[in-house]
Amino acid sequence: MAEFTTILDGLEVMMRLGIYPHEVAPQRVVVSVEMTVVYPGPLGEDAIGEVLDYDFVRAGILAMAAERPFALQETLCEAIAALCLGDARVRRVEVETMKTDIYPDAAIGCRIVRERVI
Template sequence: MAREMAPEMDRRIFIRDFRLKVSIGIHDFEKEGPQTVIVNVDLHLAPADKAHGDRIANVLNYDIVHDGIVALAGSRHFNLQETLVEAILDLCLAQPGVIEARVSTEKPDVYGDCRVGYEARRRRAGR
């Protein structure tokens, strides 16, 4: 009797509305101190090779992504949101099992009547 294959599951991990203080911007007033930046991350994961067994060792630990973004945001001054997003994409795609990442940033305090931001999506090379 042939073993029945489990249906492939679409798996994602996300971080929503992550508020950070980031040194970011090209204008002199933006270089005076950090600004609030809202980060959203959506990670598309490869199908699982094995059941997770309710063990953190068998899944992507989102603490690594969260803490990596915190470290990255505090590591330097970013002139552009695009540069920050690209750096976060690099971090995310370096994690095992991540095949695609979508990252957005928003600066909610630039204008009083809206938020401005940038979003990019990238797939792991070879996928």
């Protein structure tokens, strides 16, 4: 068995996220994802078909941002984690979201960890 960590870091999306009146308009959210990916054995070839193609994670996050508003960062993190765990090779996922423009002196975020039940 071979275990890798696949990382999507600092993806900036404009989306509707929040519960306050000033959050009705889309705002900048930064998303980072770390996935523990398990393969049957060491990689034999230098080919994309051998590994998790992380494009599905980026595309899924962009689609979520465009298609639906979220009231809570926690709910957004859960949706992203479920997306990642949709690939059976992903054993563990850590998702972090940050609303960077809420306060002039700090970002506000959420981080969750979810693991596949084996």
